[in-house]
Amino acid sequence: MPTPAEQTRPAERILTAGTLPVAAMLLTGTVALYIALVAFGNITDFETNQQFVRHVLSMDTTFKDNGLKWRAVESTGLQDAAYVGIIAWETLAALVLGTSTVLWARALRRPHGLRRAQRVGSIGLLMILALFGIGFIGIGGEWFAMWQSDAWNGLDAATRVVTLAGIVLIVTHLPSATAPADTPTDTPADPKNPKDPKDPKDPKNRL
Secondary structure (H helix, E strand, C coil): CCCHHHHHHHHHHHHHCCCHHHHHHHHHHHHHHHHHHHHHHHHHCHHHHHHHHHHHHHCCCCCCCCCCHHHCCCCHHHHHHHHHHHHHHHHHHHHHHHHHHHHHHHHCCCHHHHHHHHHHHHHHHHHHHHHHHHHHHHHHHHHCCHHHCCCCCCHHHHHHHHHHHHHHHHHHCCHHHHCCCCCCCCCCCCCCCCCCCCCCCCHHHHC
């Protein structure tokens, strides 16, 4: 006949799914899947976003009287090199975040691996923030005036990605994200030592 402790184990396992390390794993996995699909789409449908990068860097769809046209990069070789670099960065970020997701999953059973999962995930998330925050919003949006273009404007999408990655980074750095799941602290009394070890009447516990 199962003991009361054994009867509560299934319930404890279900409650473990609501812990922050599980949330960190799922959130990291979400970003990993997203950026992996983005990279895969750019590789298999190379020309679509190739045109996007070319138009943004050439600034040919910004305001006609734009005084910032001197910033434009008109060399198609440099434009394509930038696009290939973006794809490579996205692919690497997907691999790092995918690795972090696996590490989070393993750490659910081996809590000593939580810190490693957090650090690897932080690298991947910072790569995402650098690409979409610095690259698309900062350089693309402001330096190449992408905000002026109605046809080739990726600021809204970049903002969504930066927001998502930022939230995930914050969640994974909350103190309890790297803390092991709660374990039951009630243990049966030792028949050889009937005193409760936390009994305030015990002189040893008054120090």
